[in-house]
Amino acid sequence: MVGVMYGVYVKMKVKPIMIKQCLLSLIFLFNFILVTGQTDTKIKVPELDDSYSKTVQILENGKTDIDYKSFRESFTESKQFKIASEKRTEFRELTKAMYRQMSESKYDSIITTTKKLLSIDYTSMNAHKILRQTYKYIGDTMNAEKHKTIQFGLLKSIVNNGDGKSCENGWSVIQISEAYFILDMLGVELDNQRIAGGICDRMEVVDENGEKKIYYFEISNVFKGKEKLKNK
Structure with missing residues (x-):
């Protein structure tokens, strides 16, 4: 009788554990699909022989310890700055699409769209912010950390120079x-x-x-x- 009862107890104990494992597996699979589903969409590094383009390549390779102030300033010196200016309408429409996708929790689409934005202007702190938040949400901690470092590197290169309280220290x-x-x-x-x-x-x-x-x-x-x- 004890053996039968023990057998029933074991079955009852195992069932919720199995359900939990199945749920965790499904969550992992869902996140894996989200991450791998957008691997075909990459940030396009400008094929230009200038400081901006070379630095974008460095950052995309994961080397984030750079001079972000010089990087931002190099953007205006690059041919990509003119290209970005010509793509103002496209950039604006992509931004609208990004916020719409955020409201609909379409994480793979958000990643694709933010990468297109960064392909136009890699100095966009907003695009880096949304991309790193999305990566963090789906569990891609490595890419989340990368874009967090870039976002705050760009931000600090501005706010750590001056206090914003006067024109002289703007x-x-x-x-x-x-x-x-x-x-x-x-x-x-x-x-x-x-x-x-x-x-x-x-x-x-x-x-x-x-x-x-x-x-x-x-x-x-x-x-x-x-x-x-x-x-x-």
Whole structure:
């Protein structure tokens, strides 16, 4: 009788364990499909003999210990900067698609779209952020860490130079999108924007508590970039 009861007990004990193992296997398989399903889509490294293109290749190879300030500035010097300018509409539409895919939890599509964005502009902190968050969600920790390092490397190359509290100490950006990204990271909403001192963007914002603040972004490199586009 004891043996029969023990046998019943073992069967009852094994069943939930087996179910748990099956669920874990399914989750692993699902994540594996998500990761491997998008391997055909790669970030396209510009085939140009310049500093920007060479650095993109270095970063794609996983070597993330670089001078991110110089890398950002090299973008405006590269032919890819003009190509990216010509693809503004495509970049904008891809960004819209990315947010739509995020709302629908289409992780493989998000990865594909963010890679297309980075193929146009590898300095896009927003694309790196969304890509690393998606990789983290599906369990690809290696790629998540890689794009986290790149995202914060780009971010720190701006906010670690100046304090943003005056035009003299404004955060230097090469594209206005960098300023908007920083404001988003600070969790504030833009209320008013105007040029100050000729070379600064004065951003009046409101934080989550309703408190008004002002941040300054040095934009001389933005003007230089626009001039270079005119001359190319």
